[in-house]
Amino acid sequence: MGGAVEALSIAKSRTITMDCTDPGLFSPERLLALASGEPDEALARHLRSCPACANSMAAYGTADRVLGARLFRVECPPAQELGELALDLLTPEKALGTRAHMAGCLHCQAEFTALHTSLATDPLLDLVPRPSPLRRLIAHLLPPPGEVMAYALVRGEVSDSVRTYEAEEITVSLTQEHASGGARRWNLLGLVLGVGDAAEPPTGAARLSLRGQVVSEAPLDELGNLVFGDVAADLYDLEIALADLVVMIEGVRIGAPA
């Protein structure tokens, strides 16, 4: 009985091309493929002389459009659920369900990744004024001065020589130490100074980026220090936003050289 129903159903589905001027030449699947945007010159030529197939292809196209319009993201959780997952505020059961959905949904994966990245940093940092893009300076590497090395030694066990960069009136000294989180995890320590003895330490915030994605943000403290804790070994870009300029340091190697 079930087989008969199935056969009837298949027969009915075949009626979609039963009035074709050249029956059997093109399958309904090819009509659907053409309706979905797959190039098919031979079928396109056939459609110009076969109203039945042209009609069938249009029917597939309409069905495709209607279903796509109505069902797109029908099973996706609300954006706020993804946000609460990013903040680790969902119950374990709810989190499991949301993660299970996300595993198969590229849209939710993308939204979650954006939320997770954005929510990983101190939200108040966003209040720090961003300078004009006209004052965007690329810092260049200087030989390591001894006094900055002394500063770095105060902050903990130094596992890297101090690298000092300069961009006009700003110097930035960077060093790194092993983080407690694992052998391949590091803390990046920095000191941002204005040039000249009387210069006030600059205020602002620093952003660490990996292949164009911001991975961490840190404010400069009142002495111009910055700390990025527990960073994976890789090659980063560091952007330091000060009151009236941005200092860019490209290619900051954290961890042992590759």
Next chain:
Amino acid sequence: MARGLDIRELARSCQEETERYLRGETFREAFCFELFRRAIVERDDAAWAGVYAQYSSLARIWLKARMDEDEGVNAAFERFWRALDATKFARFGSLAAILSYLKMCVQTTVLDHLRAQRQGATEVDLAEVQALQARDTVEGEVGGKLDAVDLWRRVRDTLRHDRERRVIYLSYAIGLTPREIHARHGGEFPHLEEIYRLKRGAIDRLRQAAALHGFFTASDRERNENSDRRRL
């Protein structure tokens, strides 16, 4: 100390401490935290007004002009207000945690706005279909009343085979073309031809399903009418 202050003092101290933070000075978050606590836990309207006054400009920054600013900020604060109660607030151990939640509310408001915009764009295409469905007294009754969740339930009930359901899910709920399904889920669907066969079979089945009859009948009628208009 912060708990002993009235709302006006609390709001002023919160503002002063925020300015200290921006100058890179030592920052005491207790005042801002208490302002939020009174707004959310005690549902104090004056505290809520203080929170809005202090943080709406930050919410505008988070909005990044991706939607109308007033609409976006108000919707985000409303979302924040509705989502939090005393129990949930107790999980926030710092001002940064509360502000992260507010930031999340702003960003998810934007995401929902973008989702709705995308949906709106496709709804424009469907306007004629819906008009036809609304005019149809018998067949259109089913289709016209279907919202997305109802439609999806009927689609799943109609399709008897898991692989058909899966292809329809990937095609329409996720929005992949057959070629993309093949590329992304090649282990599950190693042959492009099979994906087309399953999808074609599923569409035919859906078109014939009584539970969805009006939905596709109206669509077909639209297509035929358009075709007739073109011929004229």
